[in-house]
Each structure stands twice: as C-alpha cells, then as structure tokens.
Amino acid sequence: MSSTQIETVTTGADKAKLAAAGLLVVGGVATFYLLGQQSLWLRVIALLVLIAAGVAVFFTSAQGKELVAFGQDALKELRKVVWPTRPEATQMTLYVFAFVVVMALFLWLTDKTLEWVLYSLILGWKQ
Incomplete structure (x- = not known):
C-alpha cells in the first residue's frame, strides 16, 4: 500500500x-x-x-x-x-507513417478475413 x-x-x-x-x-x-x-x-x-x-x-x-x-x-x-535534428525528426515521422499504413492494412485484412469466415463459411450468407 x-x-x-x-x-x-x-x-x-x-x-x-x-x-x-x-x-x-x-x-x-x-x-x-x-x-x-x-x-x-x-x-x-x-x-x-x-x-x-x-x-x-x-x-x-x-x-x-x-x-x-x-x-x-x-x-x-x-x-x-537534446532535440533531434531535422533529418532525424523527418526520418522518425516517416517511420511512424509507414507503421500506421502497415497496421491499417493488417487490420483491414484481419477484418475482411473474419468477415469472410463468419458470413460465408459459418453462416452461409452471400454478400
């Protein structure tokens, strides 16, 4: 405590x-x-x-x-x-943007895969 x-x-x-x-x-x-x-x-x-x-x-x-x-x-x-230099800040910003794009694609693919599994395979609904 x-x-x-x-x-x-x-x-x-x-x-x-x-x-x-x-x-x-x-x-x-x-x-x-x-x-x-x-x-x-x-x-x-x-x-x-x-x-x-x-x-x-x-x-x-x-x-x-x-x-x-x-x-x-x-x-x-x-x-x-100690503040980063401009090239360091730009490089880190690009890393962040790239990570966001990769995560967005991963989440989209996961969503579509789960949608396909649930609606097409399990429930048999056609979209």
Missing part, C-alpha cells in the same frame, strides 16, 4: 491569501456580468484587472511561490533536452 502525500495550506496567512485570490477572481467574473449595462471595454478591463489582482495575490502565497519554483525547474530541465 503506498502512502500519498497531500499538500495542505499550513499558515493562516496563506489560507487568507488563497481565499482573497479566489474572491478576486470570482468578483471579477461577477463584476463583468453586473456591469452589463456598461460598454464592453469597461467590463473586460474590470474583469482583467480583478483576475490579475487575484493571480498576483496567489503568487504571494506559499503555493504560488512553489509554482514559480516548479516552473523555473521545468525550464532548466527543458534546456537540458
């Missing part, structure tokens, strides 16, 4: 920050609809400002800082990747 680690918010300040971020995002959506009589650009600006404020508050919390650190680590690992 494996033990799964569950991350929880530990400090009251982080809980408050996450709650505030959620309220800002929900408030942005509510404001967008409450300002239904106003022009569209004003509604969109209000929505974007409140969502940006919610995201900014989220990134000040411990979870937001962990997310930023994770993103930085992911970028470091991405820089370590």
